[in-house]
Amino acid sequence: MANSPSGDSVLDRLVRILDAFDAGTPSLTVSALARRANVPRASAYRLVEELLRHGLLAREGGEVRLGLRLWELANRASSTLDLKRVAMPFMEDVNQVVRQNTQLAVLHDDEVLVLERLSRPGSVVNQASVAGRMPVHLTSMGLALLAFSPAPVLEGYLERHGDRMRSSHPDLRRELAHIRQTGYASLEGFIDTDTTGVAVPVLDRRGHALAVLAVVVPRGSDLLRPAVMALRTAARGISRGLGEMPPG
Amino acid sequence: MANSPSGDSVLDRLVRILDAFDAGTPSLTVSALARRANVPRASAYRLVEELLRHGLLAREGGEVRLGLRLWELANRASSTLDLKRVAMPFMEDVNQVVRQNTQLAVLHDDEVLVLERLSRPGSVVNQASVAGRMPVHLTSMGLALLAFSPAPVLEGYLERHGDRMRSSHPDLRRELAHIRQTGYASLEGFIDTDTTGVAVPVLDRRGHALAVLAVVVPRGSDLLRPAVMALRTAARGISRGLGEMPPG
Structure with missing residues (x-):
């Protein structure tokens, strides 16, 4: 579904983006995030914009981190x-x-x-x-x-x-x-x-x-x-x- | 990005799917999930398959529920x-x-x-x-x-x-x-x-x-x-x- 030329889907990239954060790296610039998640920069910027809009990521200074909305969705049920x-x-x-x-x-x-x-x-x-x-x-x-x-x-x-x-x-x-x-x-x-x-x-x-x-x-x-x-x-x-x- | 004819993106649909679960409805059949999330059935089945593959959803009997991997990604950072x-x-x-x-x-x-x-x-x-x-x-x-x-x-x-x-x-x-x-x-x-x-x-x-x-x-x-x-x-x-x- 919605595969990029490299063959991975939006969801594949989304999971790699969320997976790029951990307790030692709770926030990242978008370019560092793109590198860590192995997602092309332009595509990372678009996806991050959409994730911010949904509250799944949140801005913190010049970086982004996991959003409270993601925590809520994942924990509620x-x-x-x-x-x-x-x-x-x-x-x-x-x-x-x-x-x-x-x-x-x-x-x-x-x-x-x-x-x-x-x-x-x-x-x-x-x-x-x-x-x-x-x-x-x-x-x-x-x-x-x-x-x-x-x-x-x-x-x-x-x-x-x-x-x-x-x-x-x-x-x-x-x-x-x-x-x-x-x-x-x-x-x-x-x-x-x-x-x-x-x-x-x-x-x-x-x-x-x-x-x-x-x-x-x-x-x-x-x-x-x-x-x-x-x-x-x-x-x-x-x-x-x-x-x-x-x-x- | 990757918009469907109705104009919503994979991520829009994903968020609506995750949002369909709550403490009172921790698991759903895929068709009930499609209805609740307002996602066309065929598209819901494809998306659910992919979510299961990533562990963001998990099977429970004939239903699906939020997966442990989602909890992990959302809580770790x-x-x-x-x-x-x-x-x-x-x-x-x-x-x-x-x-x-x-x-x-x-x-x-x-x-x-x-x-x-x-x-x-x-x-x-x-x-x-x-x-x-x-x-x-x-x-x-x-x-x-x-x-x-x-x-x-x-x-x-x-x-x-x-x-x-x-x-x-x-x-x-x-x-x-x-x-x-x-x-x-x-x-x-x-x-x-x-x-x-x-x-x-x-x-x-x-x-x-x-x-x-x-x-x-x-x-x-x-x-x-x-x-x-x-x-x-x-x-x-x-x-x-x-x-x-x-x-x-």
Whole structure:
């Protein structure tokens, strides 16, 4: 539909334009945006004008950034809304009790997508940011999500990424079985060497992960076991709040 | 660009398609979507296919809904992200102390756009939902935002909507002056007759509202004055967290 000579559609270009922004680059000049999105300059200028008119982009000084209208459209009927609404009070409970950053994430396109994050002043460094992505094999969240995925999802993932994971996880199947048995994943210092991630799945009635609830604690801390208890308690509450009673 | 015979562009249609979903209608069949978005069926089917391919829409049974990829693109570099990240711990504090639903909103397109909401089980009815819009003149949030808007924003608003507000607010200018003087807006039962909204602006260094922080309390409750204190304290914390020290 409406393809340019190069064969990509208006929508292809639109997605590349929106994708050019991220937490580290929240605003761009139109020419920088055109380069980053690999869209010809003239075409970028026309598309940006139209996006500004619809409020999907907004001007900020001489640059443009994502508009509030885009945020509104994407959030108003989002499939994440129910999950976040139900999870939030339980996340606050964990945040109050464990006193470390608390986050909620899902598996999406073979990566960990962070849906929500509650921060605490003074808690340890944490790389997760809302709507940010993290690698499955380097995070406790990813391993917990993988361990509690339906078999076809797990097998598909291993087929696509198993080789790449071999160095960090030489016996991944055994590791995942262990996570399924204990009900949580923890991973020491893969991303930040001073921290340990602890993650517990939010299960549906078939025992598959709808999401993962996690905290990051200081490495070697005696917080790990208590954090697992708090996370498991909260994760059960979220399942129940969603009308899903996990087995066991 | 890429206009159809009817003169609207791919982007016009895309925005109408995304706009067809809301919290009450999170999923639609493609034909219902085409009707609601006023897009010809054949064109809707083509556009939906492309949106599915990009993950901006997702299939759910025989219907489609907004995709996680759209949520990700819209949230990753959103201008609301900093505000929400800074505001969230303070919102939790208010939520813990006042024990009623707490919300954060901004003025957008002459309406109140709710950015975040923390709910409490057992708190009073509250119509606000995340990414939902509410009328300025029927909410304490709207009045607080208006009272602390820069003069051109306020005058523009009054020019466009002053007549419509006359019945509910016969002396709006005096009302807004009173809000500016006391530092908060409260409104009894305009939307739900059993509740009172209380709203306090989050101010920038020039004394203009960056956002509004609000709770909904039972009507006639003696919570109102304490809630104002809690909100003002939290709102100052948010301003400070954003590097804005409001005057006074």
